[in-house]
Amino acid sequence: MEILTLILKIAAVVGLFTLLFLPLAKVTAWDDDSWYVRYTVSAVATTAWLGLLIFFPGAIITCAVVWAILLLCSLRVPALRNLLPFWRWLLALRHRIKGDSPEFIVERVLGLRPIEDAPTDFKGVRDYLAAYRSYDDSGEALLEFSCGISGVTDDFVEKKAKDGLGAMGAETYKIEHLSPGHWLLHFYKTEPKNPLDDPIELTASDLADWDGKYVTYGLTEAGEPARLSYAQTSGIVVGGVPGAGKSAGATLLTLPLLASPKASVAIFDGKGGMDWAWAEKAASLYNNDCDLDLPTATEQLENLAQRCVEDLKSHPWSDADPDFWHSGASALHPFHLVVIDECQTVFDITGRSKEDKALVERCKRAVATIVRKGRSAGWCVMLLTQKPTADSIPTNIRDNCVVRFALRVTTREAAEAVLGSIPEGDPKPTEIPAPRRGGAVVQGEDGHTQSVRFAYLPVTEAAKALESSTLETVVAGLEE
Structure with a gap:
C-alpha cells in the first residue's frame, strides 16, 4: 500500500x-x-x-x-x-493558452515585444495597442498594431510578419501602413485573389455630376472605391509606359469636371493627336498643337498662371475667407484644372534651339506658379507623360505635386521620376503585371503608396456623357 x-x-x-x-x-x-x-x-x-x-x-x-x-x-x-x-x-497562461489573443500574436508569434525592462513581466511595459481577428471563412486573419517603441519601423514589422508566417499558419501576408507607427497586418492561409486583376469597364450611364471635390476612378487593392480629392490639391502627376492605360485613367479623372459647371478645364495635348478630341467642346481651352507652336502654348500657360495669382490675391470666392475650398467650387467661382498631356513637349529642352529653350523655361515657371499658389486659389495642374524622366517632369514641380500616379514602368529610375523616393515595402509600379492595363501605384501626401486600378471608359462613352443632359455621378456609378 x-x-x-x-x-x-x-x-x-x-x-x-x-x-x-x-x-x-x-x-x-x-x-x-x-x-x-x-x-x-x-x-x-x-x-x-x-x-x-x-x-x-x-x-x-x-x-x-x-x-x-x-x-x-x-x-x-x-x-x-x-x-x-x-x-x-x-x-x-492567459496569453499562451488563448492563442488568438493580441498579446500572444504580437509578443510570442511575431516577436514584437515591449522594451526591455527586467523588473516587469513579458520583457517590459507594453508600449503598444493591438487588436486581432482570427481566421474567418475567407482564410484571412487581421492584426492591427500601433507602437511607439523606438526601432519598430516599417522594415522591422515587414521582417517580423514574414518570419511569423509559419507560426500563423499562413501562406502570405500584406501590410497596410495606416499612419506613423500604426499598421494593419493581413495573414492569408492561401494566396488571395487580387481584385485589381479583374478589369473594370464603365458606360456613359454610370457617370455623373461632380460633387465639387471627389472623383472615384477605380478600385484599391482592398476592393474599395479609389477616390481622388481635388480639394487642397494643386498638382497631380500621372506617368507610365505607352499602353499602360494613362489616357484612359486621365479620362476618368477629368470627365466629371468637364461635365460640371463647377469646374473649368484647360487641356494641352502635347502629342497633337486625337486622344482628347472627345473633350474639345467642353474644355475652356484646348490646344493640341503644343509641339509645333510652343510660343502660343507658352503664352496660354502664362495667362493661366497670371489668372491663378490674381484669384489668390483677390479672393473672389469670399470677402473674408482666403481659402477657396472653405466655400467650395460653384458655377460662379469654378475650380480650375490645367491638363498637360505629354508634358515633356513643354518641359524638355533636349535638342531645342536657344529661343525654344527660353520658352520652355517660361512654361516651367508658369506651371510651377500654379502648383505653388493654386492650393488655396482653387487651381490645379495635372501633368501626364509616357516618358517619365527628370527632363519630362522637373523635380521642383513634381515635389510640389501632392498626388502622383505611376502606371506600369520598367525601371526604378522611371518610377522615381514620377513618385520620388518610395518607402521600403510599399507597392512599386515596376511590379505591376503587364496584363493589368490601368493598374497604378498612387502616392499621397504621407509619402506612402498603394496599388489601384483605373476603370476603363471608352472615349466614345466619354463623349456621349458630355452630350447627355442627365448625368449621374462617377462616384455613384462605381460604388453601386
Whole structure:
C-alpha cells in the first residue's frame, strides 16, 4: 500500500511538471532565451514546492511563511517572484493558452515585444495597442498594431510578419501602413485573389455630376472605391509606359469636371493627336498643337498662371475667407484644372534651339506658379507623360505635386521620376503585371503608396456623357 501511495505521489509530481510546461507547446521557437529561462525556473520551483507538500503535508505552515517572505522581498528584487508557486505559469497562461489573443500574436508569434525592462513581466511595459481577428471563412486573419517603441519601423514589422508566417499558419501576408507607427497586418492561409486583376469597364450611364471635390476612378487593392480629392490639391502627376492605360485613367479623372459647371478645364495635348478630341467642346481651352507652336502654348500657360495669382490675391470666392475650398467650387467661382498631356513637349529642352529653350523655361515657371499658389486659389495642374524622366517632369514641380500616379514602368529610375523616393515595402509600379492595363501605384501626401486600378471608359462613352443632359455621378456609378 505504501509503495502504491509513493507511486501515486511521484506520478502527481511528474504530471504537475508536465502541466506547467503545456503553455510552451509549439511556441518555444519564438520565445527569447531569457523569458524561457525565467519560466523554467518558475516551473521547477513550483514543482519543488508542491512535491514538498505532497511528501510532507505538515510543512504547509513553513511553506506559507517562506512564500510570504519571498513575496515581501520581491518588492525589492522582482526576480524572486519566479520562486513562488505558479507565479509565471499564471502570468503566461492567459496569453499562451488563448492563442488568438493580441498579446500572444504580437509578443510570442511575431516577436514584437515591449522594451526591455527586467523588473516587469513579458520583457517590459507594453508600449503598444493591438487588436486581432482570427481566421474567418475567407482564410484571412487581421492584426492591427500601433507602437511607439523606438526601432519598430516599417522594415522591422515587414521582417517580423514574414518570419511569423509559419507560426500563423499562413501562406502570405500584406501590410497596410495606416499612419506613423500604426499598421494593419493581413495573414492569408492561401494566396488571395487580387481584385485589381479583374478589369473594370464603365458606360456613359454610370457617370455623373461632380460633387465639387471627389472623383472615384477605380478600385484599391482592398476592393474599395479609389477616390481622388481635388480639394487642397494643386498638382497631380500621372506617368507610365505607352499602353499602360494613362489616357484612359486621365479620362476618368477629368470627365466629371468637364461635365460640371463647377469646374473649368484647360487641356494641352502635347502629342497633337486625337486622344482628347472627345473633350474639345467642353474644355475652356484646348490646344493640341503644343509641339509645333510652343510660343502660343507658352503664352496660354502664362495667362493661366497670371489668372491663378490674381484669384489668390483677390479672393473672389469670399470677402473674408482666403481659402477657396472653405466655400467650395460653384458655377460662379469654378475650380480650375490645367491638363498637360505629354508634358515633356513643354518641359524638355533636349535638342531645342536657344529661343525654344527660353520658352520652355517660361512654361516651367508658369506651371510651377500654379502648383505653388493654386492650393488655396482653387487651381490645379495635372501633368501626364509616357516618358517619365527628370527632363519630362522637373523635380521642383513634381515635389510640389501632392498626388502622383505611376502606371506600369520598367525601371526604378522611371518610377522615381514620377513618385520620388518610395518607402521600403510599399507597392512599386515596376511590379505591376503587364496584363493589368490601368493598374497604378498612387502616392499621397504621407509619402506612402498603394496599388489601384483605373476603370476603363471608352472615349466614345466619354463623349456621349458630355452630350447627355442627365448625368449621374462617377462616384455613384462605381460604388453601386
